[in-house]
Amino acid sequence: MNHKQDPVAGTKGDVTSHDKAKSWFYSDVVKDHFFNPRNFLHEDANEADYNAIGKVGSPACGDELRVWMKVDPATEQIKEFRWKTFGCGSAIASTSMASVMVTEGEGMTLDEARKLKPQDIMERLGGLPQRKFHCSVLCDKALRDAINDYYRRTDQFDKIITEASRIIDPVSKVTDKDIEEAVLEGAHTLELVQQKTKVGIGNPGCLPAVEELIRFYKEKYFG
Amino acid sequence: MNRQVYLDHAATTPLDPRVREAMLPYLCLKQGNPSSFHSFGKEIKDDIEEARRSIADILGVRSDEIIFTSGGTESDNLAVLGYARKNQKHGKHIVTTKIEHHAVLESILHLERKEGFEVTYLEPDRDGLITPEQVEAALREDTILVSVMYANNEIGTILPISEIGNRIQKWREAHSRPELVFHTDACQATGYLDLNVEKLHVDMLTLNGSKMYGPKGSGLLYVKRGIKLEPLQFGGAQERGIRPGTENVAGIIGIAKALELVQANREAESERLVHLRDRLIEGVQRTIKKTRLNGHTTNRLPNNVNISFMDIEGEALILYLDASGVYASTGSACTSASLDPSHVILALGLPYEVAHGSLRFSLGHETTEEDIAYVVETLPPLVEKLRALSPVRVDEKYFV
DSSP: OOOSOOOOTTBOOSSBOTTSSSBOOOOHHHHHHHHSOOSBOOTTOOGGGOSEEEEEEEGGGTEEEEEEEEEETTTTEEEEEEEEEESOHHHHHHHHHHHHHHHSTTOOBHHHHHTOOHHHHHHHTTOBOGGGHHHHHHHHHHHHHHHHHHHHHTTOGGGOOOOOOOEEETTTTEEHHHHHHHHHTTOOSHHHHHHHHOTTSSOGGGHHHHHHHHHHHHHHHHO | OOOOEEOBTTTOOOOOHHHHHHHHHHHTTOOOOTTOSSHHHHHHHHHHHHHHHHHHHHHTSOGGGEEEESSHHHHHHIIIIIHHHHTGGGOOEEEEETTSOHHHHHHHHHHHHHSOOEEEEEOOOTTSOOOHHHHHHHOOTTEEEEEOOSBOTTTOBBOOHHHHHHHHHHHHHHTTOTTOEEEEEOTTTTTTSOOOHHHHTOSEEEEEGGGTTSOTTOEEEEEOTTOOOOOSSOSOOGGGGTSOSOOOHHHHHHHHHHHHHHHHTHHHHHHHHHHHHHHHHHHHHHHOSSEEEOSOSSSBOTTEEEEEETTSOHHHHHHHHHHTTEEOBOSSGGGSTTOOOOHHHHHTTOOHHHHHTEEEEEOOTTOOHHHHHHHHHHHHHHHHHHHHHOOOOOOGGGOO
């Protein structure tokens, strides 16, 4: 078994720079978006002006993010993307960057936006430390929540993709969501996922399914 | 050029130039090993013992009750693990609080998870106080160790150690339980409070050089004569075999000098810092709405200000302040690898969003009126800016 973790695309290790010589700090792009956030929703904006709203997280998990979109009904392109974030510097910067990316040019279509990956955002930011990875996952999730909201409001129910969790290991009660979280936090091998979740420890029968999920989420987020 | 204001003295203090002077000979000229028999070694051995005596005098104890270590973490680990392992035949119950430093908490957690100890974690009140009655109520016939910090590193609340110690002493006598001992981590209290061990009624006490303008990598544990500890490391007779390894001579000379200096000046410095501390608290409360002062208002370290800025996340504010030359810290979320919010603020019964928004400003020797005025002037627009970005609105019952 391979215990060595491959570097995650778009991340820059943990708290050191890529050459490990200096403590990590934000890239110039991250700093620019953190100190001059783009497209955030001003206090006085009216929710009724938007036709799709998304929300993810809560203060209990450290970050909360809400997004408001204006989608052109004819083309399903995102014409406006506004947001508010309770979170750390990386969370603010990656939301700001995502807002720029989905509205660039004519604006992404909802199909295109759904394909936006966390590491696309991180690459545009010039990298984030590995343990800040969840910050950029957060805006990706809020975006997809808003996309679903748009389809719901326009009665296109067949296009809604929900992410209900299902139990993978009935003994440890670990769900596919738990495995997804573990992979996002950098556990890319079965051992590391087991360390985080205890999945399959009393129930080795579920391990093939777990390995398949790890592969799936690695592919999904890290390409 | 911005003003540079360092307000993170609770994390670590700069080295006092007088301490540096005292240490310098031991970093270059005086280089013998104190365990050697030749005169080089002998002279250094004598200097170490002189340092030990000077510390013992300040604590009001005997020299052979001082064990030098590498810092606060090691001292706490040695006290907790060393005492519990050596004395477990007398009982396997430990009493501590939910707001201890991780050096104590994680050691105790290890004993609980891996070595079969039972632990009572006392809950503080909303201000971070623990009462002697709470401690007494938790004592059992098999309790061998109580560990309660002197002053909290995050919120600055000063705990009634002397009263708790007194209560434990009486209980010990009434129940004929000489094996029950009381440890306190006094790292944050060193520069401001009375360290006389007899008045505090403690049996073990932790100090850390790098919180008292001394060198990093220096610390000590006071251990009352007669108390037996299991060593954490092996391989020599230094420090009576309890903490073997060649002595960190410059560190020992440094911590002794640092302790002498901060204790000699502690009343004047406390008075000066209480004034600055209260100006900062008052200034923030006057200029920024929706804040909460965490920790006790008066039973509080002279150098500690811990404030939750509602609706925003601490790390983001730290970074905005950093860009303005103000260096503060947060016990919250993202700065630590765990991403967990402060266990101390949560233990006060406050919700996650209040914990995530907490900032600690810890003042020190070089802090001036101008520094405080600068912080009070710098903060409001930064808080305003981050609040504009935030979707969270904390319930107003938590403001104060």
